[in-house]
Amino acid sequence: AQSVTQLDSHVSVSEGTPVLLRCNYSSSYSPSLFWYVQHPNKGLQLLLKYTSAATLVKGINGFEAEFKKSETSFHLTKPSAHMSDAAEYFCVVSAYVGGGNKLTFGTGTQLKVEL
């Protein structure tokens, strides 16, 4: 079975403080993992991806994520939040399941950034 759990549906931070968006996954296969961001009335934009190379992955806009196999986690972080980071974030796991590729999306985390 393959699943993704985003542990917080809403996260609120102050501008300039660190961001942590949590994602746990379950997969019987060696997965690839992605984080996407969605601003209102827009599509999903790829932030970063893990594909079995370095476990610490750097993405766009100062975001990074660390793949921890022992904890089955892929949390998204940013040292200092900016107002423009307010959006919804999706964690996605991708793996070959039953002879075909299967993508599973998390339910999303809404990030609010306050002054």
Added chain:
Amino acid sequence: EAGVTQSPTHLIKTRGQQATLRCSPISGHTSVYWYQQALGLGLQFLLWYDEGEERNRGNFPPRFSGRQFPNYSSELNVNALELEDSALYLCASRYGTVSNQPQHFGDGTRLSIL
């Protein structure tokens, strides 16, 4: 490089009508995916096309259908529209079918059913 483009941006229909949504993938991408994002329901997988063939289908009724053309563009058709079909419909394309390749999304078509 042009991204994934979707048309129209907005579409307003009434119950019972039919809607056609269009998607042009990134050049070189052969796989196209369709998703429904309704308020409060997250991203729901609808259809996957690759090389002109339907490869997988989500848990949606048969009135949701589509096709992929030889140039890899795609069309989503929704027949007998119902109020609950109101949603943002997102198209994504991907290079091949390898699991480590990410999907790239368009900005969607907002379908409103009156």
